[in-house]
Amino acid sequence: MKSSRRTFLISSIGVASALAVSRTAFADPVKLVESDPMAQSLGYKLDAATVDKAKFPRYAAGQDCGNCSFFQGKPADAFAACPMFAGKQVAAKGWCNAYNKKA
DSSP: OHHHHHHHHHHHHHHHHHHHHHHHHTSOOEEOOTTSHHHHHTTOBSSGGGOOTTTOTTOOTTOOGGGBTTOOSOTTOSEEEOGGGTTEEEETTOBOTTOOBOO
16 A cells, blocks of 8 residues: 555656646746846847937947847747846847847
8 A cells, every 4th residue: 555655646746747847838938027137237128219328328220139149039029038138038129238230
């Protein structure tokens, strides 16, 4: 009886773990918000047109996350991952001070 109870508990834990992993794998990705501390430190804006050019002189018209080398999405993606903000997605129309033009 003891071994069957142990086997049941071990399999239950395995199933619960698998369900937890699958739920997080399919969860909606977190979109970066301007109030995020890391976003603030890099001057991230959801819309590049709202960048304070006096505060961020590196900004130039036409720069946005969608044409940055760090943007990990496809050209048509409105949001995609960025290694500058691990685990969060940035807006393709956004901008931050880490901008690096795609080659």
